[in-house]
Amino acid sequence: MFQRKNSQNHNESGPLLQDAKVKELRIALGPLAGRSLKYCTDACLRRYLEARNWNVGKAKKMLEETLKWRATYKPEEIRWHEVAHEGETGKVFRANFHDHLGRPVLIMRPGKQNTRSGEGNIRHLVYMLENAILNLVEGQEQMSWLIDFTGWSLSTSPPIKTTRDIINILQNHYPERLATAFLYNPPRIFETFWKAVKYFLDQKTSQKVKFVYPNDKDSGELMRSYFDVENLPSEFGGNATLKYDHVEFSRLMAGDDIKAAKFWGFDDDPCHVANGHHLREEAPEPV
Structure with a gap:
């Protein structure tokens, strides 16, 4: 999803060479067992190689750090009843529709922030990421984000430290999971917050972030190129009604x-x- 800052993305050409890199990385990792073996599919190894420009050594280091984090944080063991209170307002939830490529969609409404717990917000988001990944269709590795800024203000945004911690988790442990993030109708004051956040993102990730606005022709065309307007909630320029029933x-x-x-x-x-x-x-x- 995210990559570390200053990384540059040049894809190695040729599926045969990429397959060889996957095999090389698997050998370099050595024997795996249990959940680590379950996690390290060929598709997973490809994502880490992509995130490190197909450098096997760097991908190995990144993946080993993720396996250590997962062994400690245990994201697959987080259960809804542990984080449900964070989701009561529907600030983050999985939509009941997909984008045109069949990717799951996470709807985020930062203006619905209901707690100030940094760790609580992080665990809730990690749970929702794991849930979206669990519901990926075969052959699909990424998801789309729809972020509605209705009601957002600097007072409702998480502290920069929490935002930085979230970005670190996303870029270090969920590489190449984000397809596109649509920031719908952010207020002008968000530019200040965005400049602080953007500092922690690399160029490739920044390019995945799209600013879209109502009554803007280009924004409307962009949204229609990714989503069926009959499924897309009116909050994002579509014809559907957004309903969150906790x-x-x-x-x-x-x-x-x-x-x-x-x-x-x-x-x-x-x-x-x-x-x-x-x-x-x-x-x-x-x-």
Whole structure:
């Protein structure tokens, strides 16, 4: 998704050479077991190689750091009931539609910020990233972000330190996961915040960020090139109605938690949140 600042992106040409690099990286990593083996698919290795300009040594170092982070932070073990309070306002959630290439869409509404907990915000976002990745269709490695700035102000934005910590996690441990981030109708004052954030991003990542505005012809054409306007919420220039039902979304996440547990190979005791209460029960099927 993100890469470290000052990195330059030159793709190695030729699928055969890329395949050879993947094999070389796998050999360099040595024997893997358990969740590390599950995580390090060929597609995963390709993303880390892409993030490090197909330099096997640098990709190995980056991936090993991710495996250490995952072993400690255990993002695959975060469960919805642990972060549900962060999502009560619908500040970040997975949309019920995809972009034109079948990529999952995360909707972010920073103006709906409801807590000041840096760690809470980070764990909630990491959970949503893991959930989006869990729901990727076969052959798809990336996701799109739709960010609605309605109600956003500097007072509702997270501290720069929290933002920097989030960027570090994203760029170090979720490389090449972001396809495009659409910043819809950001206020002029956001430019100050963006300059501070942009400092931590490399040029390739910055180019994935698109500023779009209502009643702007180019912005409208850009959104239609990525999304079906019948699915796209009106908040982003489409014809659909954006609705976030926290109880219903909690049921969906409870079902996905079971799916995640099966994927990673451990049992899970499903739990979902309804009206702010943790309820243990038979989880419904995802919708």
